[in-house]
Amino acid sequence: MKALIQRVRRAKVSVENTTVCSIGPGLVLLLGFGREDDPELPASPHWKTFLNKIVNLRIFPDTKGFFNQSLLQAGGDILLVSQFTLYADCRRGRRPSFAEAGNPETARVLYNRFIADLKTMCPVVQTGIFGADMDVELCNWGPVTISLDSRELSPRAG
DSSP states (O other), X not given: OEEXXXXXXXXXXXXXXXXXXEESSEEEEEEEOBTTOOTTGGGSHHHHHHHHHHHHOXXXXXXXXXXXXXXXXXXXXXXXXXXXXXXXXXXXXXXXXOTTBOOHHHHHXXXXXXXXXXXXXXXXXXXXXXXXXXEEEEEEEEEEEEEEEGGGSOSSOO
């Protein structure tokens, strides 16, 4: 599982020129699942570590402007969007390969479970529409953009 995290002042998702969700200050989380991610992933230690890492990353400013607060401490929102293109392989040719992206049926199940688990940790979680052609608008604050890959995290809390 991979995520691209962007700290934002505001963000919204539109489908067919209709806004389906929006947030104020917080995080836009683009989330993708790979071929190796299966329906058993939520039972693994990597799942909880990944969730905890996202909501506890200290990337929000304290009163002195230093990165000392997490999303939970800062009281921010999350806008979560499914993003299989995080698994693009651009090493050969000019057309990306998405062979490492998870199949859509499994990814949908994992995405919905991720939403449910994230909502137990964060008061405001808005979501795009899985598989839809979405327009994502955001005002990146900083800018701050961080990528996470579950294969690179130790399976431990936080």
